[in-house]
Amino acid sequence: MPRAERLPRMRRTAPPPLPAEGVLRRLVVPPALAGLERYHRDPLDRLFGATPPRTPIDPSLNFLFVCFTNRCGSNYVARLIASTGVLNVAEEVFNAPTVQEHASREGLRSLHEYVNFLGRRLNMSGWLTAKLGIEQVVMLTEAGIFDEIVDRTKFLLIERQDDVAQAVSRLVAMQNGVWTSQHAATIPDKQLVYSRAEIDAQRAIITFDNHAFYRFFASNGLAPKHLAYEAVVKSPEQHLAGIGTWLGLEAFSGDPAAIGIRRQESAIKREWLERYGRGD
Numbered sequence: 001m002p003r004a005e006r007l008p009r010m011r012r013t014a015p016p017p018l019p020a021e022g023v024l025r026r027l028v029v030p031p032a033l034a035g036l037e038r039y040h041r042d043p044l045d046r047l048f049g050a051t052p053p054r055t056p057i058d059p060s061l062n063f064l065f066v067c068f069t070n071r072c073g074s075n076y077v078a079r080l081i082a083s084t085g086v087l088n089v090a091e092e093v094f095n096a097p098t099v100q101e102h103a104s105r106e107g108l109r110s111l112h113e114y115v116n117f118l119g120r121r122l123n124m125s126g127w128l129t130a131k132l133g134i135e136q137v138v139m140l141t142e143a144g145i146f147d148e149i150v151d152r153t154k155f156l157l158i159e160r161q162d163d164v165a166q167a168v169s170r171l172v173a174m175q176n177g178v179w180t181s182q183h184a185a186t187i188p189d190k191q192l193v194y195s196r197a198e199i200d201a202q203r204a205i206i207t208f209d210n211h212a213f214y215r216f217f218a219s220n221g222l223a224p225k226h227l228a229y230e231a232v233v234k235s236p237e238q239h240l241a242g243i244g245t246w247l248g249l250e251a252f253s254g255d256p257a258a259i260g261i262r263r264q265e266s267a268i269k270r271e272w273l274e275r276y277g278r279g280d
Contacts, residue, residue: 027146029138030219033212041139043096044111047103052110054144061119063153064129064247066090067137069209070179071169072160073229074131075261080236081129081243083254088122090129094136111143125249134212141216154247155224157213160206162230167202168272171195189268199276 064087068074078090092098099114108114119128132140140146146153160166173179175193177186217224225246232239236256244252 025147025150027141027150027220029141030215032215033134033138036135036138036212038135040094040096040099040136041142044099044139047100048110052143053112055110055112055116057112057115057145057148058119060126061123061149061152062127063149064090064127065137065153065155066129066131067155067157067213067224068131068133069159069166069206070133071166071173072158072206073232074158076229076259077156077158077227077232078129078131079259079261080232080240080254080256083256083259084240084244084252085254086125086244086249086252087127087129088124090131092131092133093118093122094130094132094139111140111145115145127247134209134216137213137216150220150222155217155222156243157210157217157224157226158229159210159226160229163203163206164199164276165269165273166206167199168269168276170202170206171198172266172269172272189266192268194272194275194280196276196280199272 064081066074066078066081074090081087082089099111102108102117103114106117108117115128118130122128172192175187175191176189178184213224216222225243227239227243237253240252240254244250
C-alpha cells in the first residue's frame with residue numbers, strides 16, 4: 001500500500017475529442033497517473049514479456065468493470081448485482097497472483113488471452129464483470145485492451161461517503177486480514193494498534209485513488225456511473241433497478257438478504273472512530 005506522501009500530484013487535463021465513427025479509439029493514461037505503484041503491472045510484465053500477442057478479444061462480450069478503493073463497499077455492490085442471476089460476481093480477477101495462477105495452468109501468453117479465458121469461464125448473459133483498482137485500469141489501458149472493448153464497456157465507480165470510517169476499516173483489515181466478512185482474523189482485536197497518522201494516510205490514499213479514477217475517465221471522455229455505498233445500503237432495490245436500466249438489462253432484480261456477506265461492524269472500529277473524532 002503506497003504511503004500518502006508518495007502520491008503523485010494531479011494536474012488538470014482537458015478531455016480529448018471523441019473519435020470519428022469507425023475509428024479505433026485510443027485511450028490514454030493521464031500524466032498525473034504515471035507515478036502509480038506497479039503492484040500488478042511489474043509481475044505481469046515479467047510473466048508475459050515485452051511484446052505479448054494481442055489476440056482479438058471475443059467481439060460478442062460486453063464488460064462491466066466495478067471500480068473501487070479498498071473497503072468502499074464494492075464487494076457488497078458486486079454481490080448485490082450478482083444476486084439478480086443475470087451477471088457473474090465481480091471479483092478481483094486482475095490481481096497479479098490470480099492472473100499468474102491461471103496463465104500458468106492454462107498456458108495463456110498475454111492479458112488479451114486472459115480476458116478471453118475469463119469470458120469463456122465467467123460470462124453470463126453476454127457480459128463479463130470484474131473489479132478494478134486504479135492501477136489495474138492503467139494496466140488494461142497500457143495493454144491496449146480498453147482500446148478494443150471500450151465501446152462495449154460500462155464503468156461503475158463505487159465510493160464511500162464516510163472516508164474516515166473507510167480509512168479505519170482499511171487500517172483494521174491491514175492488521176488482521178479481514179477484508180470481507182468471509183475472512184477470519186489473523187490476530188485478535190486487542191492486538192490491533194490504533195494510529196491517527198495511519199488513518200490520515202489511508203484517507204489521503206482513498207482521496208487520491210478516487211480522484212485518479214476521475215482523471216482517467218475525464219481524460220478519455222468516459223462517463224462512469226457513480227454509486228455511493230451508503231445510499232445503496234439504504235435502498236438496494238432502487239439502486240439495483242437503476243443499474244439494470246443503465247446496462248439495458250431487463251428483469252434486473254435481486255435479493256439483498258441473500259448476498260452471502262454482511263457489514264463488518266465491530267467494537268474496535270467504533271472505538272477507533274470515537275478516538276479519531278476526539279482528536280486522539
